[in-house]
Amino acid sequence: MERKPSSWQAVALRDAEQIVDWYIAEAGDAVAARFMDALNETIASISEFPGLGSRRYAEQLGFDNLRFREIADFPYLIFYLDHESHVMIWRMLHRDRDLAIRLA
Numbered sequence: 686m687e688r689k690p691s692s693w694q695a696v697a698l699r700d701a702e703q704i705v706d707w708y709i710a711e712a713g714d715a716v717a718a719r720f721m722d723a724l725n726e727t728i729a730s731i732s733e734f735p736g737l738g739s740r741r742y743a744e745q746l747g748f749d750n751l752r753f754r755e756i757a758d759f760p761y762l763i764f765y766l767d768h769e770s771h772v773m774i775w776r777m778l779h780r781d782r783d784l785a786i787r788l789a
Contacts, residue, residue, distance in 0.1 A: 688732045691765075693774040700777035704761060720759055727756045727763055728774065735767040755780065 701724065708717035731738065731754055738752030753764045760780050766773040
C-alpha cells in the first residue's frame, strides 16, 4: 500500500504545541524530544496503514472515516480522518480525559 500524505487541522497543531510545551515545562527537553519522535513515528504509521486505527468514536460523532491511534509510551491519542487521498490529523487528546465531550 502506498503511503498517504497527511495534513493537519489548525486545532491539532495547537494540541501538539500545547503538549510539547507542557512536556518542556514539566519534564524537560529530553522528554519533549522523545514525545516528538513518538508523535512523528505514529504519524508515519498512520500514513502507511491508516485503516489500523480504532473507529470507536466514529459513529458517535458522525464521521464514518474517523479513527484514532495511541502515541507509544505517551498518554495521548491522535484522531484522524482517513480520506481516499490523504489523512487529516484532526485532534490530539489525552486518553484519560472525557474524549466524547472534547471531540464534540
